[in-house]
Amino acid sequence: MKETLTIEGGPLVLTPSDTRDLPKALTDHREEVDTRLTEQGAVLFRGFDMTTPEDFARFGRAASAARLDYTYRSTPRSTVTDGVFTTTEYPADQEIAPHCENAYQRTWPLKLAFFCQTPATTGGETPLADLRAVTAALDPDVLDRFETRGVRYVRHYRPHIDLPWQVVFQTDSREGVAAYCADHGIDHTWLDDTTLRTAQTSQGVAYHPRTGERVVFNQAHLFHVSNLPPETARALTSLYGPEGLPRNATYGDGTPLAPEELAAVRDAFAAAMVTFPWEAGDVLLVDNMRMAHARRPYEGPRKVLATLMDSYAPREREGLKGGRTR
CATH class of the missing domain: 3.60.130.10 (Clavaminate synthase-like)
Structure with a gap:
């Protein structure tokens, strides 16, 4: 080549x-x-x-x-x-x-x-963003909090809102969902006959296995309610309450993520993108x-x-x- x-x-x-x-x-x-x-x-x-x-x-x-x-x-x-x-x-x-x-x-x-x-x-390009540049642009204190606390992702699956649980877990079986969650450290609760709640705490940063570099590695900036248009966030919060949103993210210990910190993450990604x-x-x-x-x-x-x-x-x-x- x-x-x-x-x-x-x-x-x-x-x-x-x-x-x-x-x-x-x-x-x-x-x-x-x-x-x-x-x-x-x-x-x-x-x-x-x-x-x-x-x-x-x-x-x-x-x-x-x-x-x-x-x-x-x-x-x-x-x-x-x-x-x-x-x-x-x-x-x-x-x-x-x-x-x-x-x-x-x-x-x-x-x-x-x-x-x-x-x-x-x-249009339709697939831009790339070098995680080294993204990570370097972030406040080290934010990276340290991501590392020590992780990120907790909470999802509520309801009919006609976001993805159905059958699509997410690739099964029509509640037993299949339970088995997958048990194998992957995901808390899951059926709130009623049609509403499933899951929660999982995952990494906030990761270390590249070949280079050893620490990089920001999570999707808090996508799952957090601040990623939604303001009118959509207000409507969903009014309908389901802050604890019942289809998706949201906190630090792993339940501490709220500051919207301004996530805005900085989004800005760092945007600045690093190459098309x-x-x-x-x-x-x-x-x-x-x-x-x-x-x-x-x-x-x-x-x-x-x-x-x-x-x-x-x-x-x-x-x-x-x-x-x-x-």
């Missing part, structure tokens, strides 16, 4: 040299790609023969023997083929804020990949603990798929500084 371009603050672009078969090229140049992924945080493969979801599934199998399912979901998506899913199915006029995949969970993918089968007519245009056939490989990703609004058809790879649970890694999960 040939290095053709490094987008400043964004992905390294690699193009074909000896073969246009991306899974084969990845296998042949695995050490080089792994090194560059650690250095750069994201690698964009462009100009290879990638046209179908099945092509992308082959890439996923070549990139990792350990791909993940989307369980305990926070956004709507659909399974396309083996280990391949749609990206978040929000309306085209909505922006998806920068985040690291599954950072609200205690276990997350170390890597993920996106495949642009059809770029949007206008590049999608081309049909592009595959973007991302280090999920180095780069956050987002989505711009768009017009026209857009089909971008995703796959998750290499599950990581720092609480199980002995000797990892700061690696425990609360």
Whole structure:
């Protein structure tokens, strides 16, 4: 593969040299790609023969023997083929804020990949934000509080509000929900016949397993009520009360998160974001603990798929500084 371009603050672009078969090229140049992924945080493969979801599934199998399912979901998506899913199915006029995949969970993918089968007519980019820059922009006291207290995510599942619990847990069985929650340290309570409440305390920061760097790693800025438009937040609070919101987040010990601290987190992500245009056939490989990703609004058809790879649970890694999960 040939290095053709490094987008400043964004992905390294690699193009074909000896073969246009991306899974084969990845296998042949695995050490080089792994090194560059650690250095750069994201690698964009462009100009290879990638046209179908099945092509992308082959890439996923070549990139990792350990791909993940989307369980305990926070956004709507659909399974396309083996280990391949749609990206978040929000309306085209909505922006998806920068985040690291599954950072609200205690276990997350170390890597993920996106495949642009059809770029949007206008917009629809997948911006990236280097977590080192985001973390450096935050008050160290805030990072220390995130580390020592963690983040507690509270969700209420009701009919016709947010995602149904059946979609989130990928089961129609209450027993299945109970088993999943027991296995993953999630408190769950049925408040009535149709209302499920869950709560889980997860990490606020994490330490990269290869570089040892501390990075902010949570989704408090997305789950907290301050992320909603003010009129929506007021309406939901009036309807369900502050303790019954569809989603909210606090510090792990129950201490409220200050809206101004979360605003600073959002500002840090926004300042670090780098955007590049999608081309049909592009595959973007991302280090999920180095780069956050987002989505711009768009017009026209857009089909971008995703796959998750290499599950990581720092609480199980002995000797990892700061690696425990609360």
